[in-house]
Amino acid sequence: MASVHDVLHMLQSHAHPDNVEGMARFGMTPDARMGVSVPDMRRIAKTVGRDHALALALWETGIPEARILASMVDDPAQLTDSQMEAWVADFNSWDVCDQVCMNLFDKSPLAWQKVGEWARRDEEFVRRAAFALIACLAWHDKAAPDEAFIRLFPVIKAGATDGRNFVKKAVSWALRQAGKRNANLRRAALDTAREIGQMDAKPARWIAADVIRELEKP
Numbered sequence: 001m002a003s004v005h006d007v008l009h010m011l012q013s014h015a016h017p018d019n020v021e022g023m024a025r026f027g028m029t030p031d032a033r034m035g036v037s038v039p040d041m042r043r044i045a046k047t048v049g050r051d052h053a054l055a056l057a058l059w060e061t062g063i064p065e066a067r068i069l070a071s072m073v074d075d076p077a078q079l080t081d082s083q084m085e086a087w088v089a090d091f092n093s094w095d096v097c098d099q100v101c102m103n104l105f106d107k108s109p110l111a112w113q114k115v116g117e118w119a120r121r122d123e124e125f126v127r128r129a130a131f132a133l134i135a136c137l138a139w140h141d142k143a144a145p146d147e148a149f150i151r152l153f154p155v156i157k158a159g160a161t162d163g164r165n166f167v168k169k170a171v172s173w174a175l176r177q178a179g180k181r182n183a184n185l186r187r188a189a190l191d192t193a194r195e196i197g198q199m200d201a202k203p204a205r206w207i208a209a210d211v212i213r214e215l216e217k218p
Contacts, residue, residue, distance in 0.1 A: 002048045004057045010047070011065050014040040029064065029093035036065040038099070045072035052078040059087060064096050071100040076107035084114060091125035094166050098132050105129070106136035112148070119155045124164050131159060131170035135177040146185050149178045153192045160208075161201040168203045172210040179215045190215050 002010075011034055019035035048054070048069075055074035058066040067090075084105060091097045105111055111133055118130035134152055137144060152174075159171045175196075179189030190212060197208030 001051065002054060004054065004061065007044065007048060007054065007058060007069065008061070008063070008066065010044045011036050011041075011063075011069065014044070028095050031092075032063045034063065034065050038068070041065060041069050042072065045069055048073050050075045056083075059090070062090075064093055067096050068099045068103075071103040071105075074104050076104060079104065079108045079110070081110055084108070084110060088114075088118065088126050088129050089123075091129060094125070094128065097125050097129050097166075098136075101129055101132040102136045102140075106133055106140050111137060115152060116155060119159055124166055127159065127162065128166045128170040131156065131167070131174040134174035135170070138174070138177040138181055146182070146188075149181070149185055150188055152178075153188065157192060157196055160196045160199060160204040163201075163203040168207060171203075172207045175207070175211045176214050179211070186215055 014034075014036045016035035016037075020033050023033065023035065051073050052075045055070040058070035058073075061067075067087075087100060091100070105114070115130050115133050115137075118126050118133075121127055121130075134149070134156065138149060156171055156175050156178075159167065162168060162171070175189050175193060179186045193208045193211035193215070196204045197212070199205070
């Protein structure tokens with residue numbers, strides 16, 4: 001069983017500090033960052049295997065790569081409401097937010113509930129997590145019925161006036177990814193995008209154009 005020290009040593013062996021400045025230009029918080037690539041983190045996670053206690057300990061380091069790795073090695077079956085709330089409150093970079101939603105949160109039965117809860121919150125990365133979760137569920141939850149996503153379209157529409165960059169892009173991502181599931185959801189997503197485009201808000205018009213441009217491609 002790997003320790004936190006072991007895993008941090010593995011991460012350090014793949015560190016590229018010279019990449020951190022460039023990552024910061026793409027909006028990734030540079031604080032304590034090592035510059036480890038996601039593919040390298042996935043290889044380390046595969047070596048380590050599932051370990052809930054290790055995941056909790058890695059999260060507490062505050063290191064972005066360690067937190068992403070924590071989401072890769074944690075056991076979704078042991079994920080609790082309180083853990084999800086604690087981790088989402090710590091989000092301070094879009095890549096950590098999206099990776100945790102993609103690797104762990106969307107595998108929890110609590111995911112659908114958290115979308116509605118977090119979309120009503122004011123914190124930028126908590127709200128981003130709500131829409132990132134929609135996108136990840138659309139990608140990964142193959143058994144979910146169309147209606148489950150259509151019920152979330154009003155939530156997406158309500159978030160479309162938020163002009164903060166990381167929220168705005170996640171709202172677009174959520175609607176685009178839902179629309180890619182099948183022809184029925186594509187039509188519904190396009191209808192929602194057109195409604196968003198009629199809203200008197202600059203971010204809403206940007207989201208509408210982004211969604212329509214992608215979903216109307218042949």
